[in-house]
Each structure stands twice: as C-alpha cells, then as structure tokens.
Amino acid sequence: MDKIYDVIVLGAGPAGLAAGLYAGRSRLSTLIIEKGKDGGQIAITDEIENYPGQMVEGESGPSLIARMTEQAKKFGAERANDTILSVELEGDVKVLKSAKNEYRAKAVIVATGAFPKPIGCENEAKFIGKGISFCATCDAAFFEDFEVFVVGGGDSAVEEAMYLTKFARKVTIIHRRDELRAAKSIQEKAFANPKLHFLWDTVVQSVDGDELLSKMVVKNVKTGELTTIEADPEDGLFGVFGFIGYNPNSKLFDGILEMENGYIKTDDNMHTNIPGVFAAGDIRVKSLRQVVTAAADGAIAAMQAEKFINE
Known part of the structure; x- marks a missing residue:
C-alpha cells in the first residue's frame, strides 16, 4: 500500500x-x-x-x-x-x-x-455475558438482590467483591488457596463485611444452565471433592465474576x-x-x-x- x-x-x-x-x-x-x-x-x-x-x-x-x-x-x-x-x-x-x-x-x-484471564472452567465461553462477567462496575447492578460468586484472591478480586456487596444479597469469594493474596488492609475490610463469604481451596470446575447461568460445579483442590451449586429457584440464575488478572x-x-x-x-x-x-x-x-x-x-x-x- x-x-x-x-x-x-x-x-x-x-x-x-x-x-x-x-x-x-x-x-x-x-x-x-x-x-x-x-x-x-x-x-x-x-x-x-x-x-x-x-x-x-x-x-x-x-x-x-x-x-x-x-x-x-x-x-x-x-x-x-x-x-x-x-x-x-x-x-x-x-x-x-x-x-x-x-x-x-x-x-x-x-x-x-x-x-x-479466563476462569478456566468448562462451558465458560457459553455463559460470558449471560451470568459470567469480568467487570463489577459494568454489571453489578444487574445482579441486585441475587447471589454472586467472585473468583480470585488478589486486591482486585477482593475489592470488586466488596463493591458487589452493595448490590447482591450474598457474595462468595472462591479462591484456590487457603488465604487471600490481597493487602492486609483490604482483607480486614473484607472479613468485616457480613455479606461476604469464602470458599477456600476451591476452583470452578464447570458452569451450566439453560439460557442463563444457574448451575456450577466447584472442586476442592486439596481433597478433590466436587460440589454442585445451583441458583435459588426463585432467582433462576446467579452471577460469577472472574478477577484473576x-x-x-x-x-x-x-x-x-x-x-x-x-x-x-x-x-x-x-x-x-x-x-x-x-x-x-x-x-x-x-x-x-x-x-x-x-x-x-x-x-x-x-x-x-x-x-x-x-x-
């Protein structure tokens, strides 16, 4: 040219x-x-x-x-x-x-x-924008009064999880280790937040649902145990936010x-x-x-x- x-x-x-x-x-x-x-x-x-x-x-x-x-x-x-x-x-x-x-x-x-960075679970691509998000500022309001999960344990993950507690009725951080990597000052605020919960030593294995995300299988990395998490029937869906970079x-x-x-x-x-x-x-x-x-x-x-x- x-x-x-x-x-x-x-x-x-x-x-x-x-x-x-x-x-x-x-x-x-x-x-x-x-x-x-x-x-x-x-x-x-x-x-x-x-x-x-x-x-x-x-x-x-x-x-x-x-x-x-x-x-x-x-x-x-x-x-x-x-x-x-x-x-x-x-x-x-x-x-x-x-x-x-x-x-x-x-x-x-x-x-x-x-x-x-992708969460790395089965069926992830299918539910991006239909339950899986990577931006709390963008999508938090769409999950008002719903249950949401945050994947990650660094500063961004914990800060975004606390932000999501302003909208969701319950927020659970899923972290593959048994302690957070976030700064201690951020952790202190997170542990003091009554709407914030934690799933330690855990990764997301797969996600599923009809049109929207309503089912998730998580795996304990230490024991190998698989647990199925399903949305509240009245909700019909939940949110998963990925913050691993x-x-x-x-x-x-x-x-x-x-x-x-x-x-x-x-x-x-x-x-x-x-x-x-x-x-x-x-x-x-x-x-x-x-x-x-x-x-x-x-x-x-x-x-x-x-x-x-x-x-």
Missing part, C-alpha cells in the same frame, strides 16, 4: 473508534485496523447503564459500538480488517505489516486493549514500547516513548478501565497526533 496516512489506529474498541472519530473530524486521513469484530470487551456486554448521556433504554455493548463505528465512518475514517504481525515505529513514517499488506502513517495510535494485547510491541506488566506506559496525553506513537484505552497503564475512560483516551490521543503531525 503506497498511501501514507496521517494516522493509523490499531484496534476498534471504544478507544480506537473514538480516536478514529476525532482524527477524521480533524480532517486527518485515518485508517482503523481491526483483526476481529469492533468493540473489544464491551461487545460481549448485554446491557450498559453507566455510559454518560446514554439515552437508549436497554443499551447493549454491540448497539453502542455500532453507533461509534458509524460515527467514525461518517467523519471519513477508513477501515481495514487485518492482523498486524510486525511494526517499525521509529522515524517519520511508521510501518505496520501484515501477512499480505504494508500500512504506513505519520502517527500511530495503539488501542489494542486487554482481555480478562488481565492479558494486555501488547505482545506486538515487546522491546519497542516501554511497558509495565505488559501495559504500555504513557503520559497524561497518551504519548509513548516513541514520538508519533500513542496508546489509548485498556492497553495502557491506568487506574480505571471503562468505556468512558477508553473513549476519552482515544480523543486525547487523536488530538495529540494532530498536534504532532502539524509541528
């Missing part, structure tokens, strides 16, 4: 689409490259309630992303469905190569996201961009260590990974890319 774009955006989740929208609206020639479906993690969320200004009743992840995609298209962002295999980011022209194509741009915005989609940039635990380091304006290369959304080091923060990152990255190009 001979064309040199002003901006190439890698990833079409909320960060990438917001970047494409803002770059296109700034009259920058823009290409968004996505290897799969638009949306990233939000594409598997059935309902969204916490996106500011949301006016659509029963908003879903796919419906929100569909509108973002159309907005980016409206302002001229071009699209390519491709998998980038290598990058050359130094110099005035950045080069991104796939198996069949070579893309060039003056600036690159990395918005490849991160994905939760995330895997950032950053392998492509190993040894090229500065990282921390696999996440790309940026300043407040989304600059990486290489001039003309920006990172936005879940792929970068940050304290909150939500649709609203991803979109904000994308907008900032696009504006900074414009500034870089015009300098």
Whole structure:
C-alpha cells in the first residue's frame, strides 16, 4: 500500500473508534485496523447503564459500538480488517505489516486493549455475558438482590467483591488457596463485611444452565471433592465474576514500547516513548478501565497526533 496516512489506529474498541472519530473530524486521513469484530470487551456486554448521556433504554455493548463505528465512518475514517504481525515505529513514517499488506502513517495510535484471564472452567465461553462477567462496575447492578460468586484472591478480586456487596444479597469469594493474596488492609475490610463469604481451596470446575447461568460445579483442590451449586429457584440464575488478572494485547510491541506488566506506559496525553506513537484505552497503564475512560483516551490521543503531525 503506497498511501501514507496521517494516522493509523490499531484496534476498534471504544478507544480506537473514538480516536478514529476525532482524527477524521480533524480532517486527518485515518485508517482503523481491526483483526476481529469492533468493540473489544464491551461487545460481549448485554446491557450498559453507566455510559454518560446514554439515552437508549436497554443499551447493549454491540448497539453502542455500532453507533461509534458509524460515527467514525461518517467523519471519513477508513477501515481495514487485518492482523498486524510486525511494526517499525521509529522515524517519520511508521510501518505496520501484515501477512499480505504494508500500512504506513505519520502517527500511530495503539488501542489494542486487554482481555480478562479466563476462569478456566468448562462451558465458560457459553455463559460470558449471560451470568459470567469480568467487570463489577459494568454489571453489578444487574445482579441486585441475587447471589454472586467472585473468583480470585488478589486486591482486585477482593475489592470488586466488596463493591458487589452493595448490590447482591450474598457474595462468595472462591479462591484456590487457603488465604487471600490481597493487602492486609483490604482483607480486614473484607472479613468485616457480613455479606461476604469464602470458599477456600476451591476452583470452578464447570458452569451450566439453560439460557442463563444457574448451575456450577466447584472442586476442592486439596481433597478433590466436587460440589454442585445451583441458583435459588426463585432467582433462576446467579452471577460469577472472574478477577484473576488481565492479558494486555501488547505482545506486538515487546522491546519497542516501554511497558509495565505488559501495559504500555504513557503520559497524561497518551504519548509513548516513541514520538508519533500513542496508546489509548485498556492497553495502557491506568487506574480505571471503562468505556468512558477508553473513549476519552482515544480523543486525547487523536488530538495529540494532530498536534504532532502539524509541528
């Protein structure tokens, strides 16, 4: 491909689409490259309630992303469905190569996201978004007055479990060890919470149900004993939240961009260590990974890319 774009955006989740929208609206020639479906993690969320200004009743992840995609298209962002295999980011022209194509741009915005580590149980994929979640902030309200389970034992797992107690009638932490890995100060708060319970030395073996998650088999890792947990008949379902960590989609940039635990380091304006290369959304080091923060990152990255190009 001979064309040199002003901006190439890698990833079409909320960060990438917001970047494409803002770059296109700034009259920058823009290409968004996505290897799969638009949306990233939000594409598997059935309902969204916490996106500011949301006016659509029963908003879903796919419906929100569909509108973002159309907005980016409206302002001229071009699209390519491709998998980038290598990058050359130094110099005035950045080069991104796939198996069949070579893309060039003056600036690159990395918005490849991160994905939760799976719980690792049988039938897990079938119930993601139908009882299994990886975001308490996103989905806690949907389990108000229901029973929920949290898989994990680190800081995030325990903090998210305490957050869930504001909504669920009962929250049980399932942890494969006999003690939590969370900071002692967090543990003290957790043990003092009357709505929080614990299943020690336990892993989730399998999940099941009709349309929604209503049955789970757990295994004691010390004794091998299997226990079946079923939803209260009046509820018909329960929730399982996985918090055993995330895997950032950053392998492509190993040894090229500065990282921390696999996440790309940026300043407040989304600059990486290489001039003309920006990172936005879940792929970068940050304290909150939500649709609203991803979109904000994308907008900032696009504006900074414009500034870089015009300098």
